[in-house]
Amino acid sequence: MSRSDELFQQALKSIPGGVNSPVRAFKSVGGSPLFIDRADGAYIYDVDGKAYIDYVGSWGPMIMGHNHPAIRQAVIDAVNHGLSFGAPTAIETTVAEQIHALMPSMEKVRMVNSGTEATMSAIRLARGYTGRDKFIKFEGCYHGHADTLLVKAGSGALTLGEPDSPGVPADFARHTLTATYNDLDSVKTLFEQNPDQIAAIIVEPVAGNMNCILPNPGFLPALRALCDQYGSLLIIDEVMTGFRVSRGGAQEYYNVTPDLTTLGKIIGGGMPVGAFGGRSEIMDYLAPLGPVYQAGTLSGNPVAMAAGHASLNLISDEKVHLHLQQSSEQLAQGLRERAQRQNVNLIVNQVGAMMGYFFTDLPQVTCFSESCQSDKERFNKFFHLMLEQGIYLAPSPFEATFMSAAHGQREINATLDAADYAFSKL
Numbered sequence: 282m283s284r285s286d287e288l289f290q291q292a293l294k295s296i297p298g299g300v301n302s303p304v305r306a307f308k309s310v311g312g313s314p315l316f317i318d319r320a321d322g323a324y325i326y327d328v329d330g331k332a333y334i335d336y337v338g339s340w341g342p343m344i345m346g347h348n349h350p351a352i353r354q355a356v357i358d359a360v361n362h363g364l365s366f367g368a369p370t371a372i373e374t375t376v377a378e379q380i381h382a383l384m385p386s387m388e389k390v391r392m393v394n395s396g397t398e399a400t401m402s403a404i405r406l407a408r409g410y411t412g413r414d415k416f417i418k419f420e421g422c423y424h425g426h427a428d429t430l431l432v433k434a435g436s437g438a439l440t441l442g443e444p445d446s447p448g449v450p451a452d453f454a455r456h457t458l459t460a461t462y463n464d465l466d467s468v469k470t471l472f473e474q475n476p477d478q479i480a481a482i483i484v485e486p487v488a489g490n491m492n493c494i495l496p497n498p499g500f501l502p503a504l505r506a507l508c509d510q511y512g513s514l515l516i517i518d519e520v521m522t523g524f525r526v527s528r529g530g531a532q533e534y535y536n537v538t539p540d541l542t543t544l545g546k547i548i549g550g551g552m553p554v555g556a557f558g559g560r561s562e563i564m565d566y567l568a569p570l571g572p573v574y575q576a577g578t579l580s581g582n583p584v585a586m587a588a589g590h591a592s593l594n595l596i597s598d599e600k601v602h603l604h605l606q607q608s609s610e611q612l613a614q615g616l617r618e619r620a621q622r623q624n625v626n627l628i629v630n631q632v633g634a635m636m637g638y639f640f641t642d643l644p645q646v647t648c649f650s651e652s653c654q655s656d657k658e659r660f661n662k663f664f665h666l667m668l669e670q671g672i673y674l675a676p677s678p679f680e681a682t683f684m685s686a687a688h689g690q691r692e693i694n695a696t697l698d699a700a701d702y703a704f705s706k707l
C-alpha cells in the first residue's frame with residue numbers, strides 16, 4: 282500500500298469521501314487520489330516521493346507554476362504584518378485597480394473568498410439591480426455550488442452524475458433557466474417565453490467544466506446584444522478564464538464587454554480569493570452604498586491580497602502570455618499529431634493557456650451533449666497510463682487542462698512522449 286493509499290484510508294474515516302472537494306476524489310477515473318507533499322514550478326510531488334508534471338495547477342490558480350518565489354515572498358511579507366484586521370487596507374484598492382487595468386469593464390470590484398461567492402453575489406446583485414428574479418445559465422457550465430447555480434451544472438456535479446443536486450429546493454431552481462451552449466436559438470426562446478423577467482445571463486466565456494469548449498464566433502457578442510435588447514445584464518464568469526485565456530481574460534480575447542465579471546483562482550495566486558465587479562452604476566447598488574447586501578469577515582484578507590497582487594503583477598507581463606500561448610499550442614498540436622499517428626480519434630480544443638481533449642468520433646465538440654458523447658473508458662485508461670508515467674492530468678473527462686508559465690520544452694516533450702505511449706496502449 283502506498284503512503285497516499287494509507288492517508289486516503291485514514292481520511293475516509295473523518296472527512297466525507299476523504300476529500301474537501303469532490304473533484305479531488307478520482308471517483309470517475311477509479312483508484313485513489315494522490316496525497317501531495319509539495320509542489321514547485323511545473324511539478325507536484327506526492328507523499329511517496331514521486332514527481333509529476335502537473336496540468337491541474339490547483340484547478341487553475343497556479344498559472345505561474347507552483348511555489349513561485351515572488352508570490353511566496355509577498356505572502357511571507359504580508360504575514361509579518363498580521364493575518365487579518367477586518368478593516369480596510371491599502372492593498373485591497375491596489376488589487377482592485379490592478380484588476381480594472383487588466384479588465385477595463387470592471388470599473389469597481391468587490392473582493393470575496395471564492396469563485397462560488399463571486400457568482401452567488403453577482404447573481405444577487407443582478408437580481409436586485411434589475412428587480413427581476415430569473416436568470417439564464419448554460420447546461421454543463423459550472424459557476425460554483427450556490428443553490429441557484431447548481432442546476433444542470435458541470436464539473437464535479439456532472440462527474441458524479443448529479444448536475445441537479447438534492448438539497449436545492451425546486452422553488453429556488455425554478456428561477457434558473459438553462460440554455461444550450463453555443464445555441465443562440467435556445468437563449469432567444471427563453472427570452473421570448475419570459476419577457477421582462479430575466480435579470481441576467483451568466484456564462485463561462487470558454488466553458489471549462491464540461492471539459493473545454495470554445496464559444497462559436499459571434500456567440501458571446503450575440504449574448505451581449507440579447508441582454509441589451511431585453512434589459513438584462515451579461516455576467517461573464519471568468520473565474521477560470523480570467524488572465525488565463527489572455528492577459529485581459531476571455532472578454533478581451535473575444536472582444537465582448539459584460540456588465541459584471543466574476544473572478545477567482547488566479548487573482549488569489551493560490552490563496553482563497555474571488556471577486557466580482559463591473560459597471561460602477563451597478564456595483565454601487567451594493568451595501569453600504571446600495572440596498573443589495575453582501576459581506577465577508579475575511580474578504581480582502583491582506584495575506585490573500587498580497588498573493589493576488591504578486592500573481593497579477595507576474596501575469597501582466599505580455600511575454601508570459603506569449604509563452605503560455607506558444608506552449609499550449611505546441612502541446613495541443615503535438616497531442617493531435619500523436620493521436621493521429623496511433624489511429625486514435627481525438628479532438629483537442631485550446632485557447633490561451635486552457636485546453637481540453639476528447640476521445641470522440643465527432644468532428645467537433647461545441648456543447649454539453651457532444652462532450653457527453655466522448656469515450657469515458659478511453660479517457661480513464663489514458664488518464665492512468667499518463668499518471669503511471671508521471672503526468673498529472675485532471676481526473677475527469679469534464680475538466681479542463683491547464684498550462685503554466687513554468688512548463689518548458691522539457692515538460693512538453695516528456696508529456697508528448699508519454700501520450701504517444703498511452704495512445705499506443707488504448
Ligand SMILES: Cc1ncc(COP(=O)(O)O)c(C=O)c1O
Pocket residue numbers: 395396397398400423424425426485489490518519520521545546555
Ligand atoms: C467558471 C467557474 N466559476 C465558478 C467556480 C467556483 O469557484 P470556487 O471553486 O472557487 O468556489 C469555478 C470553479 O470552481 C469555475 O470554474
Ligand SMILES: NCC(=O)CCC(=O)O
Pocket residue numbers: 302303304305340341436437489490680681
Ligand atoms: N473545474 C472544477 C473546478 O474548477 C473546481 C474545483 C473544485 O471544486 O474543487
